[in-house]
Amino acid sequence: MTAATPSAAVDVLFARRLPKIELHAHLTGSISRSCLHDIWADRKTRDPQLELEDPFVAMPPGKVDYDINTFFPLFSSYIYRLCNTIDSIVYSTKAVLQDFQRDGVVYLELRTTPRRVTEQGISKDDYIKTVVAQLREHNRDKSNSLQAFLIISVDRRNTVAEAEEAVDLAIKYQPDGVVGIDLCGDPAQGDVRIYTATFARAKAAGLKITLHFAETENSASDEELHTLLSWQPDRLGHVVHVNDEIRKAIERQDIGVELCLSCNVLAKMITGSYSDHHFSVWRHSTVPVALCTDDVGVFCSPLSHEYYLVAKHFGLDRHQLKALSEGAIRSIFTGAEQQSRLSKIFSDWIDDTIRA
Numbered sequence: 370m371t372a373a374t375p376s377a378a379v380d381v382l383f384a385r386r387l388p389k390i391e392l393h394a395h396l397t398g399s400i401s402r403s404c405l406h407d408i409w410a411d412r413k414t415r416d417p418q419l420e421l422e423d424p425f426v427a428m429p430p431g432k433v434d435y436d437i438n439t440f441f442p443l444f445s446s447y448i449y450r451l452c453n454t455i456d457s458i459v460y461s462t463k464a465v466l467q468d469f470q471r472d473g474v475v476y477l478e479l480r481t482t483p484r485r486v487t488e489q490g491i492s493k494d495d496y497i498k499t500v501v502a503q504l505r506e507h508n509r510d511k512s513n514s515l516q517a518f519l520i521i522s523v524d525r526r527n528t529v530a531e532a533e534e535a536v537d538l539a540i541k542y543q544p545d546g547v548v549g550i551d552l553c554g555d556p557a558q559g560d561v562r563i564y565t566a567t568f569a570r571a572k573a574a575g576l577k578i579t580l581h582f583a584e585t586e587n588s589a590s591d592e593e594l595h596t597l598l599s600w601q602p603d604r605l606g607h608v609v610h611v612n613d614e615i616r617k618a619i620e621r622q623d624i625g626v627e628l629c630l631s632c633n634v635l636a637k638m639i640t641g642s643y644s645d646h647h648f649s650v651w652r653h654s655t656v657p658v659a660l661c662t663d664d665v666g667v668f669c670s671p672l673s674h675e676y677y678l679v680a681k682h683f684g685l686d687r688h689q690l691k692a693l694s695e696g697a698i699r700s701i702f703t704g705a706e707q708q709s710r711l712s713k714i715f716s717d718w719i720d721d722t723i724r725a
């Protein structure tokens with residue numbers, strides 16, 4: 370069958386079977402509610418005085434209407450307080466890797482912000498070391514179909530010294546699977562200009578750069594966007610509030626975009642719904658496009674569902690959806706070895722349901 374022949378309509382099962390590449394997933398935001406509940410139940414058994422609410426109460430099943438004002442406090446006021454031991458960090462990281470794998474994700478670049486838990490004696494280095502060790506253990510197990518790598522996040526609330534510490538950790542753990550550095554956090558906070566030298570140092574050390582870009586109007590001033598583009602990022606996340614001039618600059622610099630439809634729709638970061646999403650613009654651009662989940666633990670839409678939604682709202686058939694998924698190979702941060710592994714996965718993947 371030729372590529373021009375239309376293939377059968379996409380359904381959820383097809384989207385799940387399709388090999389997928391996830392490039393924009395925040396570790397703590399990717400922990401499912403049932404995993405959070407397991408952690409809570411274990412802690413409650415050991416310490417009946419524990420004052421934290423059950424995750425099923427704090428984040429009721431089915432609740433996905435977190436907006437930009439209620440979303441960020443969820444981490445500092447709840448999830449970070451729950452997942453604050455080495456055991457819970459290990460348990461939740463393993464669960465996140467398994468969840469992505471079960472959803473048909475074959476390559477994952479997970480990102481996380483170095484976190485200190487003073488009361489447990491956990492340093493930022495301990496935190497990153499623990500996460501990196503889980504990824505390495507997962508990758509070593511040949512029975513796993515998913516390979517995972519780490520991106521270290523700088524939070525927009527960080528001081529320059531904290532951002533420098535994040536880059537130090539990224540450089541230290543580069544030989545163990547850290548591939549890049551990210552700028553994330555509440556877009557209403559901070560002045561990105563203070564990190565220019567820090568990101569230049571990361572780039573000079575061979576780390577790739579991805580940035581949350583124009584997520585809200587607050588973080589989409591010309592000055593901020595030109596500053597971020599001057600860091601020569603390799604990928605950009607969200608790219609919601611961009612005008613034609615910025616869009617052309619992104620295309621000129623051939624920067625991959627990470628698009629998070631459900632997050633943008635549910636958190637009301639765009640006006641309208643799925644069919645109004647700026648995927649409609651980027652799908653026709655020359656830059657690589659990766660559909661991503663952002664925070665599947667909060668918005669509850671796994672990557673397969675994001676692919677399904679795109680097929681449904683933008684009329685992509687099975688061939689087009691496979692081509693979209695495969696296209697993300699171009700913007701992975703690890704290089705030739707993983708690129709050829711992924712190309713082989715896609716060329717070997719014959720879905721007998723792809724037929725006219």
Ligand SMILES: CNc1ncnc2c1ncn2[C@@H]1O[C@H](COP(=O)(O)O)[C@@H](O)[C@H]1O
Pocket residue numbers: 395396397398440441444445480481482522524553554555556581584632636663664
């Ligand atoms: C709406 N989309 C988003 N925009 C910006 N930053 C986000 C985000 N989703 C998550 N984070 C950032 O990731 C942290 C949680 O994961 P880690 O503890 O790092 O693994 C959040 O505290 C926030 O800073």
